[in-house]
Amino acid sequence: MDQKISTIQDVARAAGVSTATVSRTLSNPGVVAESTREAVMEAIRSTGYRVNHTARNLRRQRSGSVIALMPNLANPFFAQIIAAMSSVLTPAQYGLLIADTQAGPDAEARLSHYLLSGLADGLVLFDGSLTPSRLDIPGRPPIIAACEWMDGALPSVRVDNACGARLAVRHLAEAGHRRIGHVTGPPRNVLSVSRLQGFREELAAQGLEPRPDWIYEGDFTMDSGAMVARKWLASTDRPSALFLSSDEMAIGFMGAVQHAGLRVPEDVSVVGFDNIEVVGHLTPALTTIRQPRTLIGERAAELLLGMIEESRTDGPSEVIPVELIPRASVAPPRE
Amino acid sequence: MDQKISTIQDVARAAGVSTATVSRTLSNPGVVAESTREAVMEAIRSTGYRVNHTARNLRRQRSGSVIALMPNLANPFFAQIIAAMSSVLTPAQYGLLIADTQAGPDAEARLSHYLLSGLADGLVLFDGSLTPSRLDIPGRPPIIAACEWMDGALPSVRVDNACGARLAVRHLAEAGHRRIGHVTGPPRNVLSVSRLQGFREELAAQGLEPRPDWIYEGDFTMDSGAMVARKWLASTDRPSALFLSSDEMAIGFMGAVQHAGLRVPEDVSVVGFDNIEVVGHLTPALTTIRQPRTLIGERAAELLLGMIEESRTDGPSEVIPVELIPRASVAPPRE
C-alpha cells in the first residue's frame, strides 16, 4: 500500500475536469458551477488530496509564513506573546517561524539574511538592538517592531513604558515613600531608557530629588536583581522603595533581600514591571505594571498581516496602555 | 531603483554558464571546476543572489521546516526547549514552526492536518493526549514525542519521571518525614501517572503506608497548587511534606500556605518537579527535580533530523536522567 500522495492532477482526472478548475474550486469557488464544484469536492475526498503548500507558495510568490525574531527565546515573557501571535496567524493561514537573535554569532547578518531570503512574508522583531544596516532593501518584506522599537524607523507595537514607570513611582509616593530608587535594564535598551525617563519625570512631579546613587544598573534578569539587592543591603543611606524595570529583577531582588533576613514590604517596598504570571503567587505578591502580552502579540500579528496584505513596508504604530496592579509588596516606609 | 530580486538565471547569465552549473556550485561545489566556481561566486556576489527556498523545496520534495506542537505555548516550561531545538535546527537549515494544540477546537484534526499537509518534514509532539487516530498514514513525516509520550507508538525523548518522583520522596524520607503527600497533574496525563507511580514505589521502599487522602489532584498550574493548599490547610490530619508534580503547582502551594501565615519548610516541606528558573529565587528556594530542558530540546531535534535524513518514521527513544536539586524548602518535620 505504498500509495503516493495525490496531486491536483489526480483530482482533475478523477473529477473529469482540468487542473485549473480544481484549483478554482479551492481558492475561488464562486466562479465554478455548482455541479462541477460538487464533483471536484467528491474527487478531492476520494483521492485524499491535500494542496502542496510549497508549490502554491512558489506560484503565488510568497512563503506563507511569518518569522518572529526574539532576543532570548528562553525568556518566559515571550511565550505568551508567541501564543497570541499564533492565534492570529493560524486562522489567516500563515505559519509562525521562530528564531533566536542571540543564539548565533552575527545577529545582524542573520536579520539581513531573513530579510533577503524570502523565507518569510513578514517579520516581527522583538530585539530593538538590531538595526538592519539598510532597511531600504528593494523587495524586502514588511517588518514590525514589537515591545522594543527603533525611533521612527519601523512601525511598532509597544506599551507606554514611561507612563508605566510614572504609575509605579506615583504609587510608591502615595504610600508615603520619599526615598525611591530604580533598577534599570541594560543601559542602551530602549525600554530601560524610557522607563528611567518616566521614573525621573514622576520623581520631579512628586517634588522628589533624584539621587544618582539610588539608580542601579541591571539587565532584566533575576540574577541581576539579586546582585542589586546585595549592593542595596551593603549601603547605609539607601532608598526605602524601589521600582525595578522588570519583574524578573524584582523576583531576584526580593529573594536576595529576604534571604538576608530583611522583609518585603516592611523593610523595603518593591514594584516591578511586566506582570508575569508567577509574581501573583510570590510572598509577598508583587505590585507591578501590567503589560497586556496577549494584546501585544495579537496586534503585532494583525498589523503585520495588514502590511503584507497591502504589500507595504510602512504601517501604523500602536501604543498600548499599561496599568498598575497593586499587591502586597508595597507598604508605607518605616518610622 | 526598483531592482528585481535576482534568480539563478541572472547569475548564470552574469557568469556565462548554465543554471545547472550555478546550482551545482551552490549545493555540490566539488564537481565544478575551480575557475568556473570562482566566476559563479563572483556573479552571485554582484547580482546579490539568494536562493529561493520555496523553489528549492518544491523541487527537492521537502518543506525545509519542522513543526513543534505544544499543548500550551504560554507555558514558560516550553520556551527553553524551543530555544534548544532552534539551536539544532537552524544550523541544519531547517525552520522551526510553532503551533498550539489547545488553541483551536479540534486538536486531533489539526494534528492529522499537519501530518498530511506536507507543511513540515518532521514533527515534534509535546502533547501526549493527542494520538493521531491512524499513525500508519502512507507518506507521513516522522514524528517524535517529547516530554510526554504514547506507549510504544512513537519514538520519544523524555526524562525518567518515576525515578524523579522516587528521588523526591527519598529526600523527604531522609529528612525524617513519615507523613508524605503528593499532588498529581491531570489524572490521565502520562507524566502524572509515572510520577505518581514513582511516588508510590518509593513510599513502599521506605516502609511508609500510602494514604489515599494525602494524594491531591492538580493540573500542573499555579492556581491548582493554591487550591490544593487550601484543602491541605483545612484538614487536621495532614502530611508534613508534599511532593508536587510540577514546580508551578509548588509555587502556588507555597504562596497560599505562606499567605495563610504558615511557614515553609517549618510547617510543611515541599519538593517540586522541573526546576524552572524562578524557583531558585523564591523564599524559601524550592527543592526540586531538575529536567534538563536544553538537552531534551536538542536531543528531540537531533533524533528527528536523523529520522528525516533516513526518511524513516521509526527511530530510537531516549530517556534522560534527572537529578534532585536540594534547596531550602525541605526541613525535618516538627517535634
Place this chain on the structure above:
DNA sequence: AGACATGTTGTAAACGATTTCATTTTTTGT
C-alpha cells in the same frame, strides 16, 4: 436571427530551483 454580455471551462505558461542524461572537454595510458 444576430449581436452582445455573461458564465464556465480548458490550455498552457509561468514560478525558480534541481537533476538526469547527453555532450563536450580534458586527462591519462600506451
Place this chain on the structure above:
DNA sequence: ACAAAAAATGAAATCGTTTACAACATGTCT
C-alpha cells in the same frame, strides 16, 4: 599520437500549483 577514461558543462524535464487568455456555451435584447 591515439583511444579510452575521467571531468566539466549544458539542455531540458521536472516538482505541483496558479492564472492569463482563449474558447465555448448559454441567455438576453433588439
